[in-house]
Amino acid sequence: MEIRVAKTAGFCFGVKRAINLAEDCAGGGDGDIYTLGPIIHNPQVVKKLEESNVYARNDLDDVDSGTVIIRSHGVRLDEYESASEKGLSVVDATCPFVKKAQENVSRLLEEGYKIIVVGEEEHPEVQGLVSYGGKNVTVAVSVDELKALPRSGKIGIVAQTTQNIATLEAITAFCLSRASEVKVFNTICNATTLRQAESLDLAGEVDVMIVVGGKNSANTKRLAELCRPIQKRTYHIETACEIDEKWFEGAEIVGVTAGASSPRWIIEEVITTLEGLSDYSSGSRSEKKEGVSL
Amino acid sequence: MEIRVAKTAGFCFGVKRAINLAEDCAGGGDGDIYTLGPIIHNPQVVKKLEESNVYARNDLDDVDSGTVIIRSHGVRLDEYESASEKGLSVVDATCPFVKKAQENVSRLLEEGYKIIVVGEEEHPEVQGLVSYGGKNVTVAVSVDELKALPRSGKIGIVAQTTQNIATLEAITAFCLSRASEVKVFNTICNATTLRQAESLDLAGEVDVMIVVGGKNSANTKRLAELCRPIQKRTYHIETACEIDEKWFEGAEIVGVTAGASSPRWIIEEVITTLEGLSDYSSGSRSEKKEGVSL
16 A cells, blocks of 8 residues: 655645744743643544643633743734733734735734634634734634625725635635725735645545544644545544544545644654555655655 | 516716706806716716717817816726816716725825725726826726735725725725735715615515616626626616517516616616516516606
């Protein structure tokens, strides 16, 4: 069974940067260290950081002193301000692309646009983005959710950085019938675009598609959703333990991709497990797509 | 044979206004009166105005004195300026919606956007719009024409007022992959949107579709193009003389729509001719859709 691994599988720039900052803090030894929410959406990475005494806290009320690290997805404006007001030492690990999207929301507010954030309402990045847009921001991840949107003079649109471009396109097209002016910041990051495009290509070449990443990782879930219509034998797993031999009956080629918050060691475990599947003979790893460096 | 006439068939607000202004000039008796290009894209209307001594001239060089009427589609910025510089009395019959689109192009230029005008390059309205956008405006009426567009930081889009919304949506969606910021003015006028929607509905209800309007009228041609995939028996005619009985073999219902530059009397002639087609018995005009007032 041949294993083809997507070049873009695994940590993106923003996630690598956040982990590095957290590891630097852990090595610094300046009192207690917390992340506000999990630093990235990967339980295994969060657990590893705990072993270095960096603890995730969901609420600022649970942090009275020490260092607080702002996670890669960013936080709400009021949380950011509270952290400073409490006198905590703030290390901002917000992904620079998320930061840029937050700034774009602020700009649309200043310029008087009715703001739409394209993303999942419950995702912390989206909640952060919304907090920069004043009181009347609409969140949507499909045109259906916007059917009741009243006509506005000016609509401004910003996307969650890990959204799918087709969703942004569809919502933008819809808004053209609801406003005489539509300003769109395409804040979907390049890493997302490349990863989605490569994963889609790979899904079309293989017999089984494995998508690796946290079950709470929106970008990983989206990868699996995008691959599934092309390759119905698509499985979203968090770790190698979940792999089931039955998935590979008759399969000659297996594709592996991974979300932006999946560390290299978890992807390696998955590949090793796939290689070792006793019922399947060759277990060769394709060099064509290989080349992840984290 | 039942005849269903689209409510929105015929003169739009901007055309009515331009014709009224021209007629007012004709009644004023202040020297020679010219329109810069045909005032609207309907040869019969232009001919009628000539009978009132209002003459179409394609070039300002052919006008030395008197009054010049700026046609409903607008003119290029340099033509507008030249008319004033020549000391001509200028009556601006540019459709207010076209004027707004010209202002939007100017604004995008000031704000540093790479400008795209969605429209037909050879159309005078489009040439007028382009002239407000400085040196590097791209004109396109399909995504295919933009394949070579380089990435830009900011793309600004304005549409010819009579364009089809689906074309604007497709080009906007494409531009999202070519820029981090896309600002779109949906300058397609409401009359166009309603007329296209109603004509499409009508084309689906009838056995033959008649689209009335100047052969040089882009909005009329577009109406016919939109109707044809739904009703292959769609005919674009300029006047009743072109009607051919053979088109109606076996037809029970005929739909009639008309472009924005078609006067009521031409539409009435078409309806009367259809009613009188000797081979077909009832010749009833549907009241359901009827209700054009010009």
